[in-house]
Amino acid sequence: MMRRIWKEFDETLFGYGSPVTLGLFRIVFCALVVIGLSLTATNFSDVFTERGLVPAALAERWTNGIPRLNVLSGVTAAPLTAAVIGTTILAAFCAMMGLGTRVATIVMAIGIVSLHHRNPFILNSGDTLMRVTAIYLAVSPCGRACSLDRVIGLWRGTAPTEHAPISLWPQRLIQIQLSVVYFFTVLLKWGGNTWRDGTATWYPPQLAEFARFGFPPFFDQGIFLRIGTYGTLLIELALATLVWSPRFRKWVLLGGLGLHAIIEWRFNIPMFAFVIVSLYICHYEGHEVKAWAERLSQRFSRFRVNVAAPEGRKWREAPARALTALGLFGTVEYGGSGNAKPAAAWARSPGAWLALPVWKSLLFQATEEAPARKTKGRP
Amino acid sequence: MQAKSPGVNPLIKVGFVLYVALICLWSLPRAPRDLRVLASPRATPEMRAAVRKPTPYEELLIANDRHVRGGPAGRVLLTTGLWQYWDMFAPNPSVNDFWVTADITTRSGRVIPYEYPRVSQVPILRKYRSERHRKYVERTRLSDFSYAQPYLANYIARQVPFDPGDPPSIVTVYVHEREIQPPGQPQPNHEKRLWFRRAVQPDEVRPR
Numbered sequence: 001m002m003r004r005i006w007k008e009f010d011e012t013l014f015g016y017g018s019p020v021t022l023g024l025f026r027i028v029f030c031a032l033v034v035i036g037l038s039l040t041a042t043n044f045s046d047v048f049t050e051r052g053l054v055p056a057a058l059a060e061r062w063t064n065g066i067p068r069l070n071v072l073s074g075v076t077a078a079p080l081t082a083a084v085i086g087t088t089i090l091a092a093f094c095a096m097m098g099l100g101t102r103v104a105t106i107v108m109a110i111g112i113v114s115l116h117h118r119n120p121f122i123l124n125s126g127d128t129l130m131r132v133t134a135i136y137l138a139v140s141p142c143g144r145a146c147s148l149d150r151v152i153g154l155w156r157g158t159a160p161t162e163h164a165p166i167s168l169w170p171q172r173l174i175q176i177q178l179s180v181v182y183f184f185t186v187l188l189k190w191g192g193n194t195w196r197d198g199t200a201t202w203y204p205p206q207l208a209e210f211a212r213f214g215f216p217p218f219f220d221q222g223i224f225l226r227i228g229t230y231g232t233l234l235i236e237l238a239l240a241t242l243v244w245s246p247r248f249r250k251w252v253l254l255g256g257l258g259l260h261a262i263i264e265w266r267f268n269i270p271m272f273a274f275v276i277v278s279l280y281i282c283h284y285e286g287h288e289v290k291a292w293a294e295r296l297s298q299r300f301s302r303f304r305v306n307v308a309a310p311e312g313r314k315w316r317e318a319p320a321r322a323l324t325a326l327g328l329f330g331t332v333e334y335g336g337s338g339n340a341k342p343a344a345a346w347a348r349s350p351g352a353w354l355a356l357p358v359w360k361s362l363l364f365q366a367t368e369e370a371p372a373r374k375t376k377g378r379p
Numbered sequence: 380m381q382a383k384s385p386g387v388n389p390l391i392k393v394g395f396v397l398y399v400a401l402i403c404l405w406s407l408p409r410a411p412r413d414l415r416v417l418a419s420p421r422a423t424p425e426m427r428a429a430v431r432k433p434t435p436y437e438e439l440l441i442a443n444d445r446h447v448r449g450g451p452a453g454r455v456l457l458t459t460g461l462w463q464y465w466d467m468f469a470p471n472p473s474v475n476d477f478w479v480t481a482d483i484t485t486r487s488g489r490v491i492p493y494e495y496p497r498v499s500q501v502p503i504l505r506k507y508r509s510e511r512h513r514k515y516v517e518r519t520r521l522s523d524f525s526y527a528q529p530y531l532a533n534y535i536a537r538q539v540p541f542d543p544g545d546p547p548s549i550v551t552v553y554v555h556e557r558e559i560q561p562p563g564q565p566q567p568n569h570e571k572r573l574w575f576r577r578a579v580q581p582d583e584v585r586p587r
Contacts, residue, residue, distance in 0.1 A: 013395065014387040043511055051537055053515050058530045064383040066457050113460030121518050121527065122511040125467045132462050167387045168485040169395055175400055184465040191408060192470030199562055206559040206566070208499045209513055210476075212506060225562060269500055270507040272467075 015174050018286020018295075023098070023145030025174070026105075026137060030096035033108060033130060033280055036271040037089050037115070044085070049078045050136055054119045062120055070117035072111065083120070084111060095137070097354065098147020104247060108339040109138040128179065133279065140170030145286070151351060155322035155366075163286070173283040175244075181276070183240035186233055195233060198226035205266055212268045235259050243283055265337030274376040293350050297329040306333050307345045309367045319366035326351035334366070404447045405456055406465055410440040418444035420491045460509055479554035479574070480501075484549040491539045520554070520574070528552075532577035536584040546581040 020332045046052040056076050072084055088111025112134045116123055145163050149287035153159025194200040202220055205211050218224060235255040240250040243256075257277060264273035281289075309315050318332040326349040334345075346352045346359050355362060409415070414433050416422050418441045433441060447453050456462045481524035496512040519527040532550040541547060555569040 011393075040511070043508055046534075047511060051534075053531065053534050054527075055530060061526055062524075066454055068458055069460055097385070109460075116460060121515045124510075124514060130464050132463055135459070137460060162477055169387060169391065173395065173399075174386060177402070180399075180402055180406055180463075181465050184403075185467050185469055188408055190464050190470075190471035194471045195469075200472055202562045203474050204468065204560050207473065207476045208496060209478055210473075210500075212503070221562065232407075267508045268510050270510050340438060343428055369449065 001295055012169055012275070014169050016166045018290060019144035019163050019166045020146065020286035020289045021282060021284055022142040022166070022171050022286075023147060024279065024289055025171075026098065026101070026142040027096055027132060027146055028278045029075045029137065029275075030092045030108070032271060032274050033092040033112070033134065034089055034096060036130060037085060037112075039270060040115075042086050042087070044082065045078075047082045047122060048085070048115075049186040051361055052077050054121055056118075059118050061119070062300060063117070064216065066304050068117040069110065069113045071114045072118040080174065086107035087111060088115065092105075098149050101143025101147055105134070105138040105140075107144065109134040114141055124269055125181075126269060126271055126275045129279070130178075130271070130275050130301050133275075136170055136173050136177070138358040141166045142170070147369060148351065151322045151325050154325055155319045157318040163319065171282050174279055178276075178279045178282070179240040179243070181240075182236045186236045186240065189233060189236075195229060198318060201225060210267055213265050215262075215266060227234060232259060249283055253283060256280065297331070299311075300329050300331050303331050303348065304333065305331065306335075306343065307363075308371070309335075310364075312370055314335070316366055316368050323349070323362070401447070401452050402461070404443055405453065406463060407443050408440060408443050408470075409448075410437060414441060416439045418449065418586065420445065420449070440462045442554060454577065458529060473517075473555055474559040476569070477516075478555050478569075480553050480555065480571075482553075483541075484534055484540055484551070485541060485545045485549045486548045487545045489545065492533055492539065493539050495535070506535075528575050529577055531577075532575075532579055533583045536579045545585050547579050548581075549576060549578055551576045 002070060030073050034338060040047060047054065050056065056072070056074055059070075060074070060349070072081055075081060089109060091104045091107035094100055095108050112131050116127060144166055154161075189195040189200070192200065194203065202225055206217070219228070235252075237261075238252045239256045243252045257280070260273040260277050265268070315335045321343075323334050324330070324332065325330075327345075328350050330347060331348045332345050345363070346356060352359060352362075359369050413438055414430055416426050416430060417433065419547050443480055478499075480495045483491040483493055485491065495516065496509045498509045498513050501509050503506050518524055518530075519531060529540065532552065535552065536547040539547075548556075552574045553571050554574045556572050557567045557569045560566055569571045
């Protein structure tokens with residue numbers, strides 16, 4: 001009995017599976033990091049310089065003498081601080097694209113931790129979640145799928161055609177982190193009298209300096225107030241517990257999406273809702289995400305095009321596979337003879353948009369001289 | 380549909396389990412303020428005798444504060460950036476609605492009024508940006524962070540144009556606040572209260 005439980009526990013936490021979920025999550029999460037850090041950078045002078053709210057000496061005082069990972073420790077030169085922010089945003093962008101993913105995610109994590117230790121006074125829970133998740137991504141093989149690294153590997157013939165399975169413990173860690181967030185916020189809230197008496201959701205919208213868009217007034221009165229307060233606790237508790245059951249997962253996550261949509265609409269908490277909701281992706285297995293993409297692919301089948309090689313040339317197998325991987329939901333195929341639509345090839349390949357200046361050259365390099373035989377069309 | 384595991388390094392497994400346990404302990408509520416002295420290794424028997432007897436749950440929180448938050452494992456979280464708090468709207472949502480203004484008194488006695496950035500006064504696209512300012516004040520108003528006041532005073536003094544021959548000498552910071560009352564009760568107006576007053580040095584507030 002114990003052995004069976006241990007085996008199930010071991011396989012759940014440390015089993016192997018598809019890297020697609022982590023790849024997709026990496027893209028979404030790193031895009032949010034780029035946006036979040038860029039927004040913070042618009043406050044650069046106030047937030048990170050000696051003439052702002054938190055000079056380096058104040059940040060040092062906050063550490064209470066405990067050493068912190070902070071490449072900006074003791075740095076008072078604004079250009080150097082700006083360079084660290086710029087490097088972190090660039091690393092997050094590369095991580096989003098999956099280019100040099102391992103190095104990019106490590107640089108991104110070090111950058112975020114350093115910036116948070118440089119000014120901890122302005123952080124909210126969304127920032128905290130962003131920081132710890134960036135660290136988890138840095139230790140995960142999140143570049144194995146949905147990445148330019150994989151496309152380059154396919155081009156060179158060094159990456160396997162099918163995704164090689166990875167140990168899923170980093171994905172499980174992100175899932176557990178999400179449960180920790182929700183469980184402990186419920187535990188802490190249960191210690192407050194306004195959550196127990198069902199009036200807690202009355203207060204935040206009354207804070208003029210915190211509220212954003214309005215809601216119909218009846219929403220903050222009578223029975224609706226209690227539904228809002230107890231509903232928040234129930235949804236958060238479910239997001240910590242029931243979400244692990246495949247039977248309830250979809251409904252619990254939909255409840256979470258609704259809850260955070262309301263929080264984002266009503267309150268001004270930079271990036272919090274977007275970051276926490278992005279972690280929901282990790283509650284789906286790679287094969288589920290892949291099956292979803294395949295279903296979409298079938299739905300988009302009428303947009304499918306086949307790009308033929310130019311006359312006198314033929315597609316090289318590995319590069320053609322790499323180019324196909326740049327496409328969205330398999331809408332572009334390379335290799336067969338058919339209608340040649342090179343413009344459609346890049347337009348339907350989001351992964352190729354950065355390579356537009358060299359797109360024609362890439363297409364050409366993906367072909368080789370063919371034995372004398374006519375093919376239709378040209379790229 | 381997981382493939383058969385070729386095996387994760389046992390050290391990673393042990394580290395994983397310990398780490399999850401650690402962040403769970405770290406995320407527990409802190410001991411009540413009046414009992415925190417019991418978590419301090421420097422607390423004398425007299426100091427311990429002066430506080431009330433904790434409940435078993437409070438004993439657990441005190442032990443957690445002392446051995447996890449204050450121990451080597453807690454320091455690892457602090458150093459690496461893995462520290463975390465999940466007290467969103469907890470234990471109760473904030474009931475304090477506030478904004479900040481200041482009077483900057485120059486050496487000659489001239490008073491220059493200043494309004495600290497207010498989220499409610501900026502267009503929607505700038506609200507995210509202003510929230511960082513609001514959060515800073517919300518945090519530095521806590522007694523634990525009162526050491527930030529001189530830095531805020533310097534910042535405020537730098538925000539207004541002044542004659543280099545007549546630099547700011549004193550910054551008086553006010554909080555306009557009101558406490559939100561429970562639903563159905565009349566809501567008070569904001570009241571202006573003195574937060575703190577600080578002398579500032581001319582070399583700290585040179586114009587931009």
